Amino acid sequence: xxxxxxxxAGLALFFALFTYPLWSRALRGQRGEETKLxxxxxxxxxxxxxxxxxxxxxxxxxxxxxxxxxxxxxxxTFRAYDGKVYNISLTGTCLGCHSKAQxxxxxxxxxxxRPLSCWTCHVDPALTAEKLK
Amino acid sequence: MFMFExxxxxxxxxxxxxxxxxxxxxxxxxxxxxxxxxxxxxxxxSQDVPWGLDIAQFxxxxxxxxxxxxxVLPYYLHNWKAFSxxxxxxxxxxxxxxxxxxxxxxxxxxxxxxxxNVLLYPHxxxxxxxxLSVLSGYVLINAVITVTVLSAERDxxxxxxxxxxxxxxxxxxxxxxxxxxxxxFSGLAGRSYFMTAILAPRFLxxxxxxxxxxxxxxxxxxxxxxxxxxxxxxxxxxxxxVTYCMLVNVFFIVVELFTAFYSxxxxxxxxxxxxxxxxxxxxxxxxxxxxxxxxAVASLVVFLVPRWRTHPRLLPLACAFAFVSVWLxxxxxxxxAGFTPSPLxxxxxxxxTWPEWSVVLGIWALGTLMLTVFYKxxxxxxxxxxxxxxxAITKDAVYPGRVA
Amino acid sequence: MKITxxxxxxxxxxxxxxxxxxTAVAERAAGDRASPExxxxxxxxxxxxxxxxxxxxxxxxxCTQCMEACHQAHNVPYINNxxxxxxxxxxxxxxxxxxxxxxxxxxxxxKNEPVLVLCNHxxxxxxxxxxxxxxxxxxxxxxxxxxxxHRCIGCKYCIVACPYxxxxxxxxxxxxxxxxxxxxxxxxxxxxxxxxxxxxxxxxGDKPPVCVETCPVKAxxxxxxxxxxxxxxxxxxxxxxxxxxxxxxxxxxxxxIV
Numbered sequence: 001x002x003x004x005x006x007x008x009a010g011l012a013l014f015f016a017l018f019t020y021p022l023w024s025r026a027l028r029g030q031r032g033e034e035t036k037l038x039x040x041x042x043x044x045x046x047x048x049x050x051x052x053x054x055x056x057x058x059x060x061x062x063x064x065x066x067x068x069x070x071x072x073x074x075x076x077t078f079r080a081y082d083g084k085v086y087n088i089s090l091t092g093t094c095l096g097c098h099s100k101a102q103x104x105x106x107x108x109x110x111x112x113x114r115p116l117s118c119w120t121c122h123v124d125p126a127l128t129a130e131k132l133k
Numbered sequence: 134m135f136m137f138e139x140x141x142x143x144x145x146x147x148x149x150x151x152x153x154x155x156x157x158x159x160x161x162x163x164x165x166x167x168x169x170x171x172x173x174x175x176x177x178x179s180q181d182v183p184w185g186l187d188i189a190q191f192x193x194x195x196x197x198x199x200x201x202x203x204x205v206l207p208y209y210l211h212n213w214k215a216f217s218x219x220x221x222x223x224x225x226x227x228x229x230x231x232x233x234x235x236x237x238x239x240x241x242x243x244x245x246x247x248x249x250n251v252l253l254y255p256h257x258x259x260x261x262x263x264x265l266s267v268l269s270g271y272v273l274i275n276a277v278i279t280v281t282v283l284s285a286e287r288d289x290x291x292x293x294x295x296x297x298x299x300x301x302x303x304x305x306x307x308x309x310x311x312x313x314x315x316x317x318f319s320g321l322a323g324r325s326y327f328m329t330a331i332l333a334p335r336f337l338x339x340x341x342x343x344x345x346x347x348x349x350x351x352x353x354x355x356x357x358x359x360x361x362x363x364x365x366x367x368x369x370x371x372x373x374x375v376t377y378c379m380l381v382n383v384f385f386i387v388v389e390l391f392t393a394f395y396s397x398x399x400x401x402x403x404x405x406x407x408x409x410x411x412x413x414x415x416x417x418x419x420x421x422x423x424x425x426x427x428x429a430v431a432s433l434v435v436f437l438v439p440r441w442r443t444h445p446r447l448l449p450l451a452c453a454f455a456f457v458s459v460w461l462x463x464x465x466x467x468x469x470a471g472f473t474p475s476p477l478x479x480x481x482x483x484x485x486t487w488p489e490w491s492v493v494l495g496i497w498a499l500g501t502l503m504l505t506v507f508y509k510x511x512x513x514x515x516x517x518x519x520x521x522x523x524x525a526i527t528k529d530a531v532y533p534g535r536v537a
Numbered sequence: 538m539k540i541t542x543x544x545x546x547x548x549x550x551x552x553x554x555x556x557x558x559x560t561a562v563a564e565r566a567a568g569d570r571a572s573p574e575x576x577x578x579x580x581x582x583x584x585x586x587x588x589x590x591x592x593x594x595x596x597x598x599x600c601t602q603c604m605e606a607c608h609q610a611h612n613v614p615y616i617n618n619x620x621x622x623x624x625x626x627x628x629x630x631x632x633x634x635x636x637x638x639x640x641x642x643x644x645x646x647x648k649n650e651p652v653l654v655l656c657n658h659x660x661x662x663x664x665x666x667x668x669x670x671x672x673x674x675x676x677x678x679x680x681x682x683x684x685x686x687h688r689c690i691g692c693k694y695c696i697v698a699c700p701y702x703x704x705x706x707x708x709x710x711x712x713x714x715x716x717x718x719x720x721x722x723x724x725x726x727x728x729x730x731x732x733x734x735x736x737x738x739x740x741x742g743d744k745p746p747v748c749v750e751t752c753p754v755k756a757x758x759x760x761x762x763x764x765x766x767x768x769x770x771x772x773x774x775x776x777x778x779x780x781x782x783x784x785x786x787x788x789x790x791x792x793x794i795v
């Protein structure tokens with residue numbers, strides 16, 4: 001078998017790439033130690049639009065539902081579980097209570113969620129026309 | 134798998150060629166990535182001419198794909214022995230060309246990562262949905278046919294009986310891909326240059342012209358390179374086909390010009406004027422169009438004179454003329470004329486930019502690479518089978534039941 | 538392998554049938570979901586329309602207030618390059634907008650003052666027919682031809698199909714070209730198509746489209762053409778109005794008093 005060296009080298013390369021996530025952290029000197037997640041919570045609000053356990057796990061589902069309702073079904077209000085009625089808007093409602101940078105982004109960074117495509121269109125109220133340029 | 138091992142052995146020349154093509158592909162890919170970082174603004178496209186070189190190339194390559202039928206139909210339906218060795222080359226060309234056509238649609242999209250939306254939310258009222266379906270079907274059908282027939286030939290056995298039905302299906306399917314492609318354009322109210330019932334037939338005529346011309350060139354090239362010889366009869370027969378197709382193609386153009394210019398409806402004539410004499414001072418398509426006409430006529434002269442069309446140097450020249458003529462008209466100028474003038478009467482010149490050309494070049498290189506590899510496999514299978522490494526089989530044994 | 542010509546013809550006939558079946562499906566799908574007769578029968582169905590009184594526009598030559606207001610409200614970028622310019626509502630020369638009413642001896646004011654144009658919110662919109670993903674469609678309840686920017690793949694087929702040039706493609710990231718950011722309306726990003734949506738987001742809050750509200754001379758009237766008592770119907774009933782290229786059968790819903 002003249003090709004043995006090649007085969008072994010190929011296998012080794014494959015194995016190295018396959019285990020990249022494991023050793024890359026070690027190389028960069030990060031020991032999976034827990035960093036605390038500090039979210040900026042709304043100051044004068046007690047409740048979210050849905051129970052907090054639901055929000056924590058499934059807020060993206062709610063957002064997709066909202067999106068479908070506004071864009072496709074022309075429904076613009078949302079009755080929350082506690083009877084409050086919200087205007088459906090990612091910027092106006094969610095970001096009316098939450099800060100994009102210190103709430104959504106911070107948790108997404110922490111959880112390793114790939115950056116949201118939404119913000120290329122949906123506007124963070126902290127953003128102004130000047131900052132866009 | 135799929136006899137790929139045969140593409141992995143080759144001469145130095147072969148590997149240099151493959152390496153060169155890979156380089157061009159990378160170059161095109163780089164241009165594509167840049168195009169999508171910066172947006173399509175680095176192309177020559179505009180609000181008035183939203184489709185350009187890419188879509189014209191798409192139409193051209195769908196045509197090239199459909200033209201496999203000029204071999205498949207005479208060979209399988211009319212039992213033209215002359216095409217027994219060349220048909221597989223046509224099928225491979227068809228598959229590769231249609232694959233390239235699909236890439237051309239992909240690169241002109243603004244949001245390519247959302248392309249699966251076409252399948253997630255299928256809307257059969259859109260011709261793009263149908264086109265995507267028939268094109269991928271065609272690639273699949275031709276892939277199945279070539280792989281099945283070639284591997285049967287390699288193993289020296291008769292191909293399975295069911296393949297006959299797939300081959301039969303591929304004939305109307307080839308017509309359908311180009312018809313649906315024409316329908317993308319020809320059903321649009323308000324684009325009178327596109328909206329002509331003759332568009333699909335015209336597409337087919339130009340497709341068969343460019344396709345058979347290219348096949349002749351490829352066959353001659355393969356023979357010259359000593360890769361594969363399809364036998365003496367294929368080329369004369371193909372020359373006959375390309376002559377008729379070119380005649381019909383030119384005839385259709387004349388028919389279009391007549392209806393436009395005899396009726397003198399401004400909407401009908403303006404696009405043609407834009408192409409042939411220029412409109413509102415924009416004349417950048419005029420030389421392209423006249424060159425295309427000139428080449429078409431020159432090729433016809435050669436095709437029509439018996440002594441010239443068999444001439445070993447004039448024939449390839451005429452085929453190249455025919456191919457380039459169709460390419461200039463259908464793969465380049467045609468699409469722009471449909472958008473000029475715009476619905477609001479504006480003439481916006483369109484000039485493809487370097488990134489656009491680079492992407493086109495990259496896709497061409499990819500297609501050429503696929504063609505090289507597949508032709509190499511086919512040639513290897515065919516020549517070994519012939520040289521008798523495999524238990525000697527006659528052509529009739531390969532397709533049992535076919536009358537000699 | 539023996540294939541008789543008969544077999545082949547059968548196959549060919551079969552595929553022709555399949556093809557015509559496909560055409561029939563396409564026809565049905567593209568069909569007149571919102572033709573006026575049908576929507577009258579359904580009675581509750583609205584069809585929003587606009588009447589633009591160009592005579593009033595002429596009182597203020599060069600006025601662009603409606604355009605400015607619309608483009609600010611919807612974060613439409615200000616791109617100077619005409620090739621990449623994005624417009625929801627804009628002005629174009631009379632002889633190009635109404636080419637069939639042009640004549641060498643046309644009233645000089647018409648010749649000189651361009652006409653306001655925007656999406657026609659057609660009864661049978663060609664853009665909707667050609668969209669491969671359903672990213673643009675005609676709303677059943679009020680006839681607005683609207684868009685789902687989340688779904689648009691940027692194939693530009695709708696731009697090709699629109700006989701009015703009402704659609705624009707984002708050739709680049711629009712954000713750097715936005716003058717006054719309105720945080721309440723999302724911007725768009727590179728590679729999607731956009732156009733006027735009759736201010737669907739304002740209509741949801743019972744506000745009229747922003748161009749109608751802004752116009753200093755009240756040249757634009759907005760309302761439901763299926764409602765005989767609406768303002769647009771009164772204007773349409775009172776005199777001759779024009780529509781752009783009605784001969785194409787798209788059923789445009791922007792009417793012009795000239």
